[in-house]
Amino acid sequence: MTLELRGVRKDYGGVEVLHGVDLEGRPGEVLAVVGANGAGKSTLIKILSGAEPMTAGEMRMDGEPVELHSPHDAHARGIRTVYQELSIVPGLSVTENLLMGGFPRRRGLIDWTAAHARARELLEGIGFGAIDPRTPAGRLSVARQQMVEIAKALVTMPRILVLDEPSAVLAGGDLESLFELIRRLRERGVLVVYVSHRLAEVMELATRIVVVKDGWVIATTEPSRTSEGELIDLMAGRRLEQIYPGRRARPGATRLSVRGLTRAGEFEDVSFDVRAGEIVGLFGLVGSGRSELARCVFGAEPSSSGQVSVDGGDVRFRTPAEAIAAGLALVTEDRKRTGLVGGMSVLDNIALTTMRGMRRGPLIDAARRREKVTAMIERLSIQPAHCASMRVVNLSGGNQQKAVLAKWLLTEPRVLILDEPTRGVDMATRVAIYHMIDDLARDGLAVLLISSDLTEVMGATDRILVMNQGRLTGELRSDQAGENEILAHAIGQAA
Numbered sequence: 001m002t003l004e005l006r007g008v009r010k011d012y013g014g015v016e017v018l019h020g021v022d023l024e025g026r027p028g029e030v031l032a033v034v035g036a037n038g039a040g041k042s043t044l045i046k047i048l049s050g051a052e053p054m055t056a057g058e059m060r061m062d063g064e065p066v067e068l069h070s071p072h073d074a075h076a077r078g079i080r081t082v083y084q085e086l087s088i089v090p091g092l093s094v095t096e097n098l099l100m101g102g103f104p105r106r107r108g109l110i111d112w113t114a115a116h117a118r119a120r121e122l123l124e125g126i127g128f129g130a131i132d133p134r135t136p137a138g139r140l141s142v143a144r145q146q147m148v149e150i151a152k153a154l155v156t157m158p159r160i161l162v163l164d165e166p167s168a169v170l171a172g173g174d175l176e177s178l179f180e181l182i183r184r185l186r187e188r189g190v191l192v193v194y195v196s197h198r199l200a201e202v203m204e205l206a207t208r209i210v211v212v213k214d215g216w217v218i219a220t221t222e223p224s225r226t227s228e229g230e231l232i233d234l235m236a237g238r239r240l241e242q243i244y245p246g247r248r249a250r251p252g253a254t255r256l257s258v259r260g261l262t263r264a265g266e267f268e269d270v271s272f273d274v275r276a277g278e279i280v281g282l283f284g285l286v287g288s289g290r291s292e293l294a295r296c297v298f299g300a301e302p303s304s305s306g307q308v309s310v311d312g313g314d315v316r317f318r319t320p321a322e323a324i325a326a327g328l329a330l331v332t333e334d335r336k337r338t339g340l341v342g343g344m345s346v347l348d349n350i351a352l353t354t355m356r357g358m359r360r361g362p363l364i365d366a367a368r369r370r371e372k373v374t375a376m377i378e379r380l381s382i383q384p385a386h387c388a389s390m391r392v393v394n395l396s397g398g399n400q401q402k403a404v405l406a407k408w409l410l411t412e413p414r415v416l417i418l419d420e421p422t423r424g425v426d427m428a429t430r431v432a433i434y435h436m437i438d439d440l441a442r443d444g445l446a447v448l449l450i451s452s453d454l455t456e457v458m459g460a461t462d463r464i465l466v467m468n469q470g471r472l473t474g475e476l477r478s479d480q481a482g483e484n485e486i487l488a489h490a491i492g493q494a495a
């Protein structure tokens with residue numbers, strides 16, 4: 001199936017965000033689409049998937065002009081899209097999720113034995129045999145749920161498969177299964193459109209790479225003709241400073257101290273310190289318990305036993321409000337659920353926590369508030385630049401992530417816990433975030449950086465804690481640790 005887009009334009013409420021995009025894809029290709037946050041990648045995908053109409057332009061499949069009026073139209077033409085946001089129903093089994101479009105029946109009743117068998121066959125056929133079709137989807141790890149989501153798109157073999165950051169929550173073997181699947185789809189002549197911020201995998205998987213910037217396609221290239229560095233520069237439109245600031249930490253007094261913290265069924269007997277001026281990485285695969293640990297330290301989930309203290313005062317926070325009052329901030333991974341209020345303006349979202357915590361008199365100083373927020377928008381280069389009064393839902397995904405970070409940085413915390421702060425964030429902004437964390441640490445902040453991105457953990461921190469199945473399994477110095485060593489601890493197989 002060849003796909004052609006010609007002169008595709010899109011405007012939202014009079015503001016044009018795609019300015020005439022041309023794109024071509026052939027059967028058996030992996031067409032990677034890369035670009036900074038807000039460049040227009042998701043918009044392009046929505047047009048390809050029939051979820052948004054184009055304002056002007058043309059789409060052709062095998063040379064024939066097509067018009068997509070709905071996602072249903074796209075389905076009918078063999079186009080399937082897997083978005084970052086999961087759409088599977090947690091309460092239903094994997095089988096039910098997969099076969100929702102039509103169950104095998106016997107005498108009018110659903111034949112469950114046949115249904116599970118068909119689901120199993122489907123999963124095995126795409127290399128996802130590790131998933132048991134009878135499990136309720138909600139009980140699977142986020143990584144496995146994402147895989148079910150992909151499997152769902154393959155129930156009837158598509159001709160074009162669009163994947164929006166499919167690897168963001170995958171690691172280790174799951175990631176390998178995805179790559180293997182994509183290779184197999186290529187062999188079957190499927191055109192895969194692959195959107196990702198992870199350039200290393202783009203370089204590995206793509207046959208061609210399309211670079212989008214500010215609503216334009218500014219380059220089309222191939223992995224053999226470019227490099228990660230060049231792609232980053234193209235996306236940013238300038239040469240980037242060094243990705244990771246060279247850290248030379250001189251840690252001060254202990255700021256965050258965690259002792260024997262346990263939450264039954266999630267993690268057990270976790271102890272560590274983070275000192276002033278220190279950036280400590282917490283690495284673990286999805287499902288290792290790192291996010292649960294962070295939420296518990298922050299008082300968002302109760303612990304079964306153990307202590308948490310900030311600056312020596314012994315506490316175990318019962319609510320996030322107590323933690324915030326003690327100088328703790330937690331930037332969460334799931335911006336949709338815990339980070340932002342979609343219908344509110346960017347300004348109000350960013351100012352939300354600060355204004356509650358710092359309010360002294362009965363009045364909020366509106367001018368000062370706007371000034372602080374605007375400065376933060378500029379510092380994190382949240383796009384579009386004049387977004388303060390925009391509704392936060394209208395920001396691109398990566399820019400929403402930056403807004404969450406802005407919100408917490410404004411509380412001027414003493415201990416900052418970042419849970420996957422760069423997930424979905426483009427390279428140029430990542431660099432800005434790393435340098436900003438570094439600055440904050442130099443000013444005495446204690447930082448715990450939770451991440452499943454190994455290069456990030458190695459580059460941006462002083463010390464690395466590794467977690468496996470709810471336990472701390474290793475502690476290493478970032479400048480001495482090797483990738484394999486960290487991974488061995490993460491899968492519980494260190495010597």
Ligand SMILES: Nc1ncnc2c1ncn2[C@@H]1O[C@H](COP(=O)(O)OP(=O)(O)OP(=O)(O)O)[C@@H](O)[C@H]1O
Pocket residue numbers: 012013017035036037038039040041042043044383384394395396397398399424426
């Ligand atoms: N519903 C909407 N209304 C108004 N503007 C929108 C809407 N959706 C997206 N935009 C704007 O369109 C531009 C492109 O956004 P898009 O989501 O396509 O970016 P992206 O490349 O996918 O970014 P990211 O990597 O951050 O997900 C952004 O400036 C965004 O603010």
